[in-house]
Amino acid sequence: MSYVLHIWEHPVPTGVLDADRIHTLLTGQDGSQNPKFLELAKRLTARYPCLTTVGDDEESVWSDGPLDGRTDEPIYGIGVQSGSASAVIPFVADAAGALGLTVYDMQAGTVHLPGGKVLALPGALPASAPLAAPGDNSALSSKAQVGELLIEGLRPLMESRGFRVGKGGTPFKRKRTDCQLAIGYSMSDHRPTYVVAVVPIVELEYPAPHAAIAAQQLGKAVYMQRDLAACAAGTTLEESGVAGFKVDNVAGLQHEVAAMASFLEAAVLPVFDRCDTLATLEEEFNRRPVERNVFGLAAHGLVLAHALKSPRFDALVAEHFAAQPDDWSRGKVEKLVAALRELE
Numbered sequence: 001m002s003y004v005l006h007i008w009e010h011p012v013p014t015g016v017l018d019a020d021r022i023h024t025l026l027t028g029q030d031g032s033q034n035p036k037f038l039e040l041a042k043r044l045t046a047r048y049p050c051l052t053t054v055g056d057d058e059e060s061v062w063s064d065g066p067l068d069g070r071t072d073e074p075i076y077g078i079g080v081q082s083g084s085a086s087a088v089i090p091f092v093a094d095a096a097g098a099l100g101l102t103v104y105d106m107q108a109g110t111v112h113l114p115g116g117k118v119l120a121l122p123g124a125l126p127a128s129a130p131l132a133a134p135g136d137n138s139a140l141s142s143k144a145q146v147g148e149l150l151i152e153g154l155r156p157l158m159e160s161r162g163f164r165v166g167k168g169g170t171p172f173k174r175k176r177t178d179c180q181l182a183i184g185y186s187m188s189d190h191r192p193t194y195v196v197a198v199v200p201i202v203e204l205e206y207p208a209p210h211a212a213i214a215a216q217q218l219g220k221a222v223y224m225q226r227d228l229a230a231c232a233a234g235t236t237l238e239e240s241g242v243a244g245f246k247v248d249n250v251a252g253l254q255h256e257v258a259a260m261a262s263f264l265e266a267a268v269l270p271v272f273d274r275c276d277t278l279a280t281l282e283e284e285f286n287r288r289p290v291e292r293n294v295f296g297l298a299a300h301g302l303v304l305a306h307a308l309k310s311p312r313f314d315a316l317v318a319e320h321f322a323a324q325p326d327d328w329s330r331g332k333v334e335k336l337v338a339a340l341r342e343l344e
Helices: 016-026 035-047 082-098 143-160 210-217 228-233 250-274 278-285 300-307 313-323 327-341
Strands: 002-008 075-081 102-105 110-112 118-120 172-175 179-190 193-204 221-223 243-247
Touching: 002 016, 002 082, 016 102, 016 110, 016 250, 035 075, 035 082, 075 082, 082 102, 082 110, 082 250, 143 172, 143 179, 143 193, 143 250, 179 250, 193 250, 210 300, 210 327, 243 250, 250 278, 278 300, 300 313, 300 327, 313 327
Parallel strands: none
Antiparallel strands: 002 075, 002 102, 102 110, 110 118, 172 179, 179 193, 193 221, 193 243
């Protein structure tokens, strides 16, 4: 298992979410060689030789190479082996900080600033902490073990945001005025590898008779299909979940869960915070432009708009019809709208 540290000089982030924004902004930009990246590479490889220079019978702390600092982008990535990360990351952070560089550990949800300050999210795994207890690099033994470690890893963040913690496939739940928010997960067993998908869910609670129509035609649960970062680029997430990962050992799972905590904090929980009453739900489900709506063109937006007698209802119906890819899909919307109009 390995992961990447992202390093840049300017701008200096004010928080982890800001670091994520800056990382997205800088990645892929054209620029000129930053000499500080070259100097950083020299200092790092002076202690830990580059992967391309070690012998076949030697192990490297780096997961790729050459580690030479050469790039024409304003951001530089360094791959670190998970088994070496607890010793290497603090060293990288110190060396980079001495040069006025920021180090963003995306998977741990931490940012190391010049001067030694470390920013972190709730539930994030500090980079200076041991990655796993002795022996925890062992293979994962069962889906039950993966589930338990996932729940315990996300517990600090979710409890800090008012979620009750339970067991099963939907372990995190929070009751709001007109809905219930939840974080669920699904898992497939391809031993020795486990594939885990984490899925945010909103369960709407309509007043009668809209509740009956929604339950019959749509169901109560709505699965979030986009994250906020992907919305800005119009990128749809895979249907299997908002975010997922593959793991085969305990230490790897701990890192992935820490990264998942950062993802939830940055992309999912801000949306959940806006989901409360029917009015705030309607605003969220019918947020425009649709490319920035985490629920896409979810038909629940029509039910919410009708229940609240929104003046936008007719316009929303037209938009939903126009967006459907085929006659079958348009027929589903037509059936829903007809049922809603019978209530008028």
